[in-house]
Amino acid sequence: MALGGDARVGEVVESSSTGFVSQSYRLYGAPHLGALVRTGGPCPAYGVVHEVATRGIDPSRRPTARGEGEASEEDVYRSNPQLEHLLRTDFRAVIVGHASEGGTLYHLPPSPPPIYAFVHVCVADELSAFSASTDCLRLLAGSGIAALEEVVAAFLRHAVAAQPDPQAFLAGAGRQLAALIPGDFRTVESILLRAAP
Amino acid sequence: MTYRESSGRYLGVVVGGSMTRGVDVRLSPDCPVEEMALGQHVVIQGQSRRFYGVITDIALEWSDDSIRANPPDTSNPLIAGVVATSAAYAMLRVLPMLAIEGEFAMLDGPAPARTVPPHFAPVRLASEEDVQVVFGAEDSRHFWVGNPLDMETRVCLDLEEFVTRSNGVFGKSGTGKSFLTRILLAGILQKSAAVNLVFDMESEYGWMGTSEGTGMVKGIKQLFPSRVGVFSLDEDHSRRRGVSPDYLLRVGYNQIEPGDIDLLRENLGLSEVAADAAYSLARHYGQERWVRSFLDVSGPEMRELAADLNVNERALSTLHNRLSRFRRYDFMTERESDESVEEILRYLDRGIHVVLEFGRHRHDLSAYMLVANLLTRRIHERYVRRKEEAMGDASREPRPLVITIEEAHRFLSREVASQTTFGNIAREMRKYNVTLLVVDQRPSGIDEEVMSQLGTKLVCLLDNERDVDAVTAGTYGARELRSVLSRLDSKQQSLVFGHSVPIPVVLRVRDYGTAESYRELGFLEASEMRRQMERDADDLFGGRD
Known part of the structure; x- marks a missing residue:
């Protein structure tokens, strides 16, 4: 797959087989919730942003209020x-x-992305190509992250915008989700309602 | 000729089931459940053989219990589309009936299925070619009776097989029994599979019958004038309808046997004692004279007769009273030789089919039963004798005969079936070359043993539980057939199962009553007939220059 332009947003600072934490280059400059990001090589891993946090660099010191006198x-x-x-x-x-030589694989990479690997936001063609198969939802739906519904809906919102036929894409995604989240159509329904443009 | 992969519409895959219940097929989301119908035929492609089955149930299933309590918002087309293709789905129950092995199925033909297809075997609606492999094409012995629902393929009955056993046409009144019977009779005529003797209660088969929807339709005499003889009990009635009967039938008092009275017991409202008295009377007066002599007895003589016979006097006078009704029948004469029976046999021997019309007696069940039983007994006796005399020499055997009776449960009820000729014929199958075509709306009234001997059953809509039980009893997949049966259309639809079809099939019965339908059955209009004769003459004597 042709990798997208250099929308570099940060670097990996913590990594495991199932996920990674990146530090954004700019304060408040992290990709949006549900955005698709790519990192590492030669088999770059794709991830979906599910939590964004801003805090002090020293975990023992909480920021203090500074704005009382400011307009x-x-x-x-x-x-x-x-x-x-x-x-x-x-x-x-x-x-x-x-990603692999043969194209996109919707399962975990053989090794996690290294620390300091650059993280890029996937847009347009890359996002559209990655989400062309509803299999892209498989790892996400089974990940057990907090606020799963919200993250899946946010990911679909990004993906649907890159698809040529949004309705067909959402219907396919809905069927896939119904299979991935068995016995809970309510959740599928609420995701779809939030994902619809 | 090889049998290609089925080209029918893809329905889904097998997901479970058993041989006895049938297999469960998960309907594909692309296949609207509304377009499925009970009784439709499907093919299931296994690894080494193809299964042919019938849809016996259609169910709506769900994978998420909560959507039953809180249905999703289906006003949103996206949600409606997704739920209809995922959490809520349809299942078909398919009963595998036949297995077709190998590529050369066209040659080998299907055999009964003895196992089920594997998990996830693809299921398709039977294509025209599949149906033809199973039911055979129309030829000299296969007669087209109708088409499967939603298909143009012709389903054929193997008539040579058909006439080797007694068969039944059942259905509520007004559901097309007569219509179907007329087609079967025409088929037997067209294929010369047997000769028919029809006890035509309502004058529907011989000359001009009525058909709901299309009004008057031609009888078989009109379609095959030279091959059908109309016998009548009521000349005036026949002439009023514009038919000149070939023979006027008469019945003599001397021909009535006590057994006939036994058969009519329920109809005449006779007690068992009264009906038994008939046997005493026949012994007393002799078989030839007992009815006539007994009817002449009056008043005080009755008491003496009762004392002589040692029967209850009241029972005897009830019998007298009821038998006096026979005096009203103008087809009864003092004495008749067996000429009528001989005449019928002469017709049948020449391959001419006989329809007996009852005229104004059509509303009198006693007259119908009396005449039908009396004639059938005599004809059957002749057939038995001739068959025995032929001693296996096929050329001397009498032609296979099919006797059509209506209101069959009266002749074949549990109480009388063991004694009547009809009961015997139904039980002994083809042994004496005589079989029955029973037409009835109350099959539950027919003796179980007789029902179990019927080869092929053609059933129009039946909704009485007991009737449905009676026709499906003992059939593979009876429970499933029942559900198909109670969902039949009340017009021109029939479920056919049994000996002469390889698999139960719901038919849209072929048309009868249009010019084209007559032509397809072999009827030629006068002008066509003339042309045909000229052609024949040319063929015979050489063309004119």
């Missing part, structure tokens, strides 16, 4: 330029597949 929230950051370096934005992704 706006933006002014807080302007007046304290060091904040950009004292705070960091991390995002977690669950691995949903990987």
Whole structure:
């Protein structure tokens, strides 16, 4: 598969077979919830962002309030330029597949992405190609992450925008979800209602 | 000729089931459940053989219990589309009936299925070619009776097989029994499979019958004028309908036997004692004279006669009273030789089919039963004698005869079937070359043993539980057939199962009553007949220059 342009957003700072945590280069610059990201090589792993968190770089020191005398929230950051370096934005992704010479495989890569691997956001053609098969939902739906419904719906919202026939795509995804989440059509229904454009 | 993979519509895959219950088929989401119908034929492609089966149930299933309590919002087309293809789905129950092995099935033909297809075997609706492999093409012995629902393929009955056993046409009144019977009679005529003797109660088969929807239709005499003889009990009635009967039938008092009275016991409202008295009377007066002499007895003589015979006087006078009804029958004469029976036999021997019309007596069941029983007994006796005399020499055997009776449960009820000729004929099958075509709306009234001997049953809509039980008893897949049976259309549809079809089939019975339908049965209009004769003459004497 042709890999997309260089929409580099961060680096892997924690990695395992099923997911990775990346630090965003820019404070608050993490990809959106449900975005498809790619990292590592030669078999790049694809992940879906399921948690974005911003906190102080020193976990023992909680940020203190600074804006009492400021007119706006933006002014807080302007007046304290060091904040950009004292705070960091991390995002977690669950691995949903990987690329290989033969194309996209919707199962876990043989090894997790290395630490410091660059993380890219997949857009347009790459996203459309990855989500062309409803198998792309298999690892995500079975991942047991928190707020699963929300993340799946968010992923579908991104994917549907890249598909030539959104209705057919959603119907196919719905059937796949019904098979992946057996005995709970309510959940499938609520995901679809949130994913529909 | 090889048998290609079925080209019928893909329905789904086998997901479970058993030989006795039938296999479960998960209907593919692309196949709307509304387009499925009970009784439709399907083929299931196993690994080494193809199974041929019938849809016996259609069910709506679900994989998620919560959607039953809280149905999803199907006003949203996306949700409706997804739920209909995932959590809520349809299942078919298919009873595998036949297995067709190998590529050369066209030659080998199907055999009864003794196992089930494997898991996930693909299931398709039977294509025209599949149906033809199973039912055979129309030829000199296969007669086209109708088409499977939603198909143009012709389903054929093997008539030579058909006439070797007694058969039944059943259905509520107004569901097309006569229509179907007329087609069967025409088929037997067309294929010369046997000769018919029809006890035509309502004058529907010989000359002009009525058919709901299309009005008047031609009788078999009109279709095959030279091969059918119309006998009548009521000349006036026949003439009023524009038919000149070939023979006017008469019945003599001397021909009535006590057994005939036994058969009529229920009809005449006689007690067992009264009916038994007939035997005493026959002993007393002699077989030839007993009815006539007994009817002449009056008043005080009755008491003396009762004392002589040692029967209850009241029973005797009831019998007298009931038999007096026979005086109203103008077809009864003092004395008749067996000329009528001989005449019928002469017709049958020449291959001419006989339809007996009852005219104004059609509403009198006693007259119908009396005449039918009396004639059949005598004809059957002749057939038995001639068959025995032929001693296996096929050329001397009498032609196979099919006797059609209506209101058959009266002749074949549990109480009388063991004694009547009809009961004997039904039980002994082809032994004496005589079989029955019983036409009836109350099959539950027919003796079980007789029902079990019927070879092929053609059943129109029946909705009485006991009737449905009676026709399906002892058949493989009886429970499944029952559900098919009670869902038949009330017009021109029939479930056919038994000896002469390889698999139960729901038919849209072929047309009868249009010019084209007559032509297909072999009827030629006068002008065509003339042309045909000219052609024949040319063939015979050489063409004219």
